[in-house]
Amino acid sequence: MAIxxxxxxxxxxxCLLGTRRPLSKRELRGSIEAxxxxxxxxxxxxxxxxxxDDLRELGLVIxxxxxxxxxxxxxxxxxxxxxxxxxxxxxxxxxxxLAAKVWQQARLAGAASGALQKLRAAGxxxxxxxxxxxxxxxxxxxxxxxxxxxxxLACRDRRxxxxxxxxxxxxxxxxxxxxxxxxxxxxxxxxxAGWDRGRGAERVFRLSRITGKVRSRAGTFEAEVxxxxxxxxxxxxxxxxxxxxxxxxxxxxxxxxxLRSRALTVRERGDGWDxxxxxxxxxxxxxxxxxxxxxxxxxxxxxxxDVVDRLRAVAKD
Numbered sequence: 001m002a003i004x005x006x007x008x009x010x011x012x013x014x015c016l017l018g019t020r021r022p023l024s025k026r027e028l029r030g031s032i033e034a035x036x037x038x039x040x041x042x043x044x045x046x047x048x049x050x051x052x053d054d055l056r057e058l059g060l061v062i063x064x065x066x067x068x069x070x071x072x073x074x075x076x077x078x079x080x081x082x083x084x085x086x087x088x089x090x091x092x093x094x095x096x097x098l099a100a101k102v103w104q105q106a107r108l109a110g111a112a113s114g115a116l117q118k119l120r121a122a123g124x125x126x127x128x129x130x131x132x133x134x135x136x137x138x139x140x141x142x143x144x145x146x147x148x149x150x151x152x153l154a155c156r157d158r159r160x161x162x163x164x165x166x167x168x169x170x171x172x173x174x175x176x177x178x179x180x181x182x183x184x185x186x187x188x189x190x191x192x193a194g195w196d197r198g199r200g201a202e203r204v205f206r207l208s209r210i211t212g213k214v215r216s217r218a219g220t221f222e223a224e225v226x227x228x229x230x231x232x233x234x235x236x237x238x239x240x241x242x243x244x245x246x247x248x249x250x251x252x253x254x255x256x257x258x259l260r261s262r263a264l265t266v267r268e269r270g271d272g273w274d275x276x277x278x279x280x281x282x283x284x285x286x287x288x289x290x291x292x293x294x295x296x297x298x299x300x301x302x303x304x305x306d307v308v309d310r311l312r313a314v315a316k317d
Contacts (some may be wrong), residue, residue, distance in 0.1 A: 003032065003044035007034070008032065008034040008035075008047075008051060009051055009054060009055060009058075009205055011031075011032045011033075011034070011297045012028065012032060012048075012051050012052075012130025013055055013060055013076070015028060015031055015032065016055075016060070016062060016074060016075055017076045017078060019075050020064070020074045021073070021075065022065040022067065022072075022074055023074055023075060024071050024072065024073050024074075025044075025048060025072070025074075027047070027303075028048065028074070029044055029048075034047075035047065035048065039224045052074070060076055060081060061076060061077070061080040062074055062076050063075055063076070063077065063080075063083050064076070064303045080185055092207075095298060117250075126251070143208040145190060145210065146213075147163065147192075147207050147210040147214045148190060148207060150213075150214040150216070151180055151183060151207070151214055151292045152183055152190055154180045154214070155180045155181060155182055155183060155192075158179075158220070158221055158225075159161065159180075159217070160178065160179050160197075160216070160217040160218075160219055160220075160221065161175065161177075161178055161180055161214050161215060161216055161217060162175060162177050162178070162179065162214075162217060163175070163176060163178070163210050163211075163212065163213070163214045163215070164176075164210065164211045164216050165205055165209055165210055165211070166209045166211055167209070167286075173211045173212070176196060176198060176203075176205070176215070177196070177197040177198055177199065178192070178194045178195065178196055178197065178203070178205070179194050179195040179222065179223055179225075180192055180193075180194040181193050181194045181195070181225055182194075183205075183207075188208040189206055189207070189208060190206070191204050191205065191206055191207065192204065192205045192207060193205075195221070195222070195223035197222065204220040214291070228229065244281075245279075245280040245281070245300070246264060246277050246278065246279060246280055246282065246296075247277070247278055247279075247280035247297065247298075247299065247300060247303050248275065248276070248277055248299050249275070249276050249278060249288070249295055249296065249297050249298060250274070250275055250276075250295070250296040250298060251273065251274050251275075251276050251291075251294060251295055252272065252273055252293075252294040252295075253272050253273060253274055255291065255294040256291050256294055256295060259276060259278060259288075260276065260294070261293065262278050262279065263276040263277060263278050264276075264277045264278065264279070265277045273296075275298070280300070280303060284303065285303060285306035285307045285310055286310065288303075288307050289310045289311060289314070290306060292314070295307075
């Protein structure tokens, strides 16, 4: 079915691009086999309108022209659908090559590689890849969450979405209605920033906590999209990256390596536990809860109380 539709769209695009005068629906129906097989005029009209909208969404500029007899015709002028020559210098080509490498482990790998091949075929200069020979390090952005692709498309198309989201202090997921703004990777985790309609405020969601499918919803955004969405700054604040205070915790030996990487000091206690001093800021309680029984907060008292409250909330669920 997908192949048949792709072939139908290709044939329609070729007809519209190859004509010097506007073609009517009747002429297009007689030129494309799939339209000839449409049972009724109503079925053909629905199919043609969907195909026309799909081609426009893909970027084809289709003009609607009314002739002297009042009939409507369609054509896609070549000069309106021709991109200007692409000129890239060696540094720009190197940047694009590096960007394509970044996505090799993601769902965008095929699209990135295909785009790079087309640019090279169009004359993009071959650039020396410093990451190919001289370094054992390679840029990668891992994308394992199933929610990434539908959210990326929703951000691009400005479409509201719904999904089930499990907070750090809850064992059950809750449905969220979100206007997605942007995705950003920080410390190996993907985050979505957007407008939470249910809470009437900006929120940041970690993709690994989204359960089930991401579903698109009809309609447009209700909230204004900010010019600059500071996902990283928001996440850093919640994780205590911008904290000015410190907290003292006990951490089970051999556990909690993300906490250890953030620790200002680490002291072995000799009883199967280590004592760590870590930055303390808004949201640290939610992060500590994720380590369960491997973490005990010593001080400050308000952080300890917040962690205990979150653990009790999880136990009730």
